[in-house]
Amino acid sequence: MSLRYHLATLLLGKATVLPMIKGVTIAALVLAAASLADQQMSYGRYTDAALKLVREIDHSFRR
Incomplete structure (x- = not known):
């Protein structure tokens, strides 16, 4: 269509x-729930890594 x-x-x-x-x-x-669980169980390691990855992807599209 x-x-x-x-x-x-x-x-x-x-x-x-x-x-x-x-x-x-x-x-x-x-x-949001996954981020909260990550903060409680692993002190935000995975949330920080995911946000870093998103920043790198965003940066690669802005070149």
């Missing part, structure tokens, strides 16, 4: 954005 069809569907209200918002919210909550 074309981009024009998807945009028209969104603009005319035949599609809903709520499932996407729900999915993003669930993903954010799961990541």
Whole structure:
């Protein structure tokens, strides 16, 4: 299906954005819970490593 069809569907209200918002919210909550568990169990080692990796990926795209 074309981009024009998807945009028209969104603009005319035949599609809903709520499932996407729900999915993003669930993903954010799961990541927050994993980060809290990491802070409690391993003093944030894995969270720090993951954030460092994200920074390196972001830096590589900005070159």
